[in-house]
Amino acid sequence: MAEFLAYLIAGLATGAIYALAAIGFTLVWQTSQTINFAQGEFVMLPAILILAAVKLAGLPVWAAAILGIAAFIALFGWGFKLVIVDPMIRHGVLPLAIATMALSIIMKEGAKDGFSAEAQRFPSLVPQETVSFLGISISLQHIAIIIVACLAIGALQWFVTRTKTGRQMQASAQNPNVALILGIPVAQMVMLTFLINAALAALASILISPIYLAKFSNGEVIGLFAFIAAIVGGFNQVRGALAGGLIVGVIDSLAAAYISTSYRLAVPLVLLVVIILIKPEGLFGRKEERGV
């Protein structure tokens, strides 16, 4: 039982990180119909940028973190929207999705050739210790991840539902034409979701890299789990992406412990296929209307 709870907490911690990536993914999908196949690389890269700033420029960790995150948000929030999404969206959803695949190759190879092909240690915010609580040994890191991710998602939820800008953002996602007529700066709102996506990815990167180490190929698995989380939860819902992330994280952790380490990856994949078969709109999603 104690063992089970330990796996559960570890699963919730990684799940919270997948949720951050999945929420960014759904936000961008909602406002601009962009299916970002580079989402996993978005989570991989900020940690690499921070390490590069530490190793190559000799900055202290905190300064490198600020610089790395700022550079990442500028490049892959603002720049991504401006250079890739805007010119491409007029050609339709398909070329844009393919362009994000090309982008994922560039990011991955860029991190490998520009920084390192080896996994790098990444500094942790909290000590890597475990505490005993009611007979369960819990990693402090896992607890910190769950708390930070929950705070971030709570703040996002508050922003989206309680502030004027957040409501404008929602309106822009739901019906851009009407939002425009009502005087909402839709273009700025769409840009805002890209910035939020980049910020969530950067946060996920900082949280996950101390556990998995920073490596150029990390994005593959993280991206896969973020997609699965988004679809399992419901493609068009932020809270769905949150629930989906946690479910996928816990299932992955339990599958690794109790089923098979070599096939742990297969279990969430099977879950994905089952969800698509029986409830394609996701556990918490709404059915989308189909237009001509």
Place this chain on the structure above:
Amino acid sequence: MNTSRFDAVFATLVLGAVILWFAPVGMGRYGTYVLSLWLVTAVAVMGLNLTLGVAGLKSLAQAAFMGIGAYATALLTTKAGIGWFPAFAISGALCFAVGLLLGFPALRVKAHYLAFVTLAFSTLVWLVLRNEQWLTGGVFGLSNIPRPVIFGIKTDNALPFHRFVVVVTLLLALVLWWLVRSPWGRAFLALRENPVRAASLGVNIRAYTLLAFAIGSAYAGFAGALYAPLVEFIDPSPFQLSASFFLLLMVVAGGSGYQLGPFVGALLGVVLPEWLRFTGGLYLIIFAAIVIGLLIACPQGVLGLLERGWAAVRRRPMGSNPPVKETA
């Protein structure tokens, strides 16, 4: 639709095959190998071109299907002692069947779910190839894959095998050329241009999208069946998800929907790296950047660009329309 353009495609395919039959003379083993690899890759890209360029579906498992074909052929020819030709047919049929099984649930819902189901499938195939050591040899792979013997002629050397690949590729390309001009091909095109209208005209959307995906997957199986004897040793790494992304980029780079696009795309993806050796590992970045640039400037790819240039030179519109861009 202008039939003369299709005859031009036919002529180009046959002429290209004749040139490629003689091309590697004096090129050496490695040069010949690269040419053969180009054609094998083009077969996989052709299939994906049908799925993506003609039917408008994103499949992220083309490399995985190629892996299934390669492993099936390798196992059948080494362990079961079956000849290459039946192994080739079985590989294609197997991928066709798996494509039907995979596409059926995904396409029931919505076309873009196919992308996610195939994404998951890609990873599953890779896990099986890596973990089931008793069958696939795991990370050590399968080696000593024999090359086929045709009418008593051995193709163990690079040149005869290359010529063999040229003939098989030509046949596969001609089948696809015929298919796209057939009523089925027209139905595929109608689906991509306007699915709802196609449905109202009596095209069974689900059956046709499923068929396009299954045929596209079968082509990956055929490509795998050629790939295994070409490299004579296979392991799971060339069939990973990133390889499927790469094949998709080749479709777009060549010109999605164009019959000759796969050859141009595979040329950019397979032969260009040999010329860009001096850039070291940066090749993939250059290729991906070229694709993004193409997608922004001309989503119809290199062939679309050429067609546009040709139209501008002739100062009059082309008789047939280039593939119309997607709107979703």
